[in-house]
Amino acid sequence: MSRDPDGTSSHPTDLNQSMQAIQDLQLLQSGEDGFASVFDRYRQSLLRIARIRMARGLLSRIDANDIIQDVFLEARRRLGEFLAEPQVASFVWLRQLTIQILINHHRSHFGAACRTVTREVSIYHDSRTSSAQMLERLMGHATSPSQRLHRKELIDQTRDALQQLEPIDREIIYMRHLEELSNRQVAEVLALDTSAASKRYQRAIRRFAALIQDCQTLRSLTDN
Numbered sequence: 001m002s003r004d005p006d007g008t009s010s011h012p013t014d015l016n017q018s019m020q021a022i023q024d025l026q027l028l029q030s031g032e033d034g035f036a037s038v039f040d041r042y043r044q045s046l047l048r049i050a051r052i053r054m055a056r057g058l059l060s061r062i063d064a065n066d067i068i069q070d071v072f073l074e075a076r077r078r079l080g081e082f083l084a085e086p087q088v089a090s091f092v093w094l095r096q097l098t099i100q101i102l103i104n105h106h107r108s109h110f111g112a113a114c115r116t117v118t119r120e121v122s123i124y125h126d127s128r129t130s131s132a133q134m135l136e137r138l139m140g141h142a143t144s145p146s147q148r149l150h151r152k153e154l155i156d157q158t159r160d161a162l163q164q165l166e167p168i169d170r171e172i173i174y175m176r177h178l179e180e181l182s183n184r185q186v187a188e189v190l191a192l193d194t195s196a197a198s199k200r201y202q203r204a205i206r207r208f209a210a211l212i213q214d215c216q217t218l219r220s221l222t223d224n
Contacts, residue, residue: 024090042091046098070101088188161211169204
């Protein structure tokens with residue numbers, strides 16, 4: 001396991017990701033079985049992204065697995081278009097399709113009431129659930145009685161801090177810590193080079209940490 005330029009770990013190296021991207025393209029070009037193999041490789045990651053980004057009201061109406069099935073069908077339909085001029089890695093392309101399918105479903109179920117749904121950041125609807133997930137990603141599960149006692153307070157504090165961030169800063173933090181994207185993947189999503197993406201992430205996490213008064217573990221992230 002390696003470290004990204006911003007000091008965070010748990011993602012493959014850029015070289016490994018480049019090799020994986022090449023292998024994915026070769027498989028996608030090989031036919032139906034190759035496409036299915038690539039999609040299956042990323043299915044669980046796409047499913048996690050769908051579940052994170054689905055509004056609670058939408059989750060009660062449609063299963064996240066149905067969203068991913070729609071992504072599969074759309075990706076197969078648009079595969080030739082992607083292969084003709086691949087601008088990003090196959091996983092990032094599939095993620096983009098997942099976001100678009102989610103936007104379409106939100107529009108279909110909620111219509112004009114979902115007026116900001118075309119903005120990617122607007123899909124994180126359940127702020128309390130997202131805040132709890134963020135807290136666990138950044139700090140780990142509470143273990144001591146005192147930590148458990150303050151868990152609700154910290155979740156509320158995390159939610160408030162996230163809401164105070166600029167949308168792009170909040171989105172970068174979500175992508176890195178909830179979607180578990182690497183710095184390189186975030187860079188591709190935002191059309192930045194990896195150095196710029198790393199700097200944007202560091203800026204975002206520092207602003208976030210500055211808003212958290214009782215979270216020393218979170219503050220330590222900015223020391224990397």
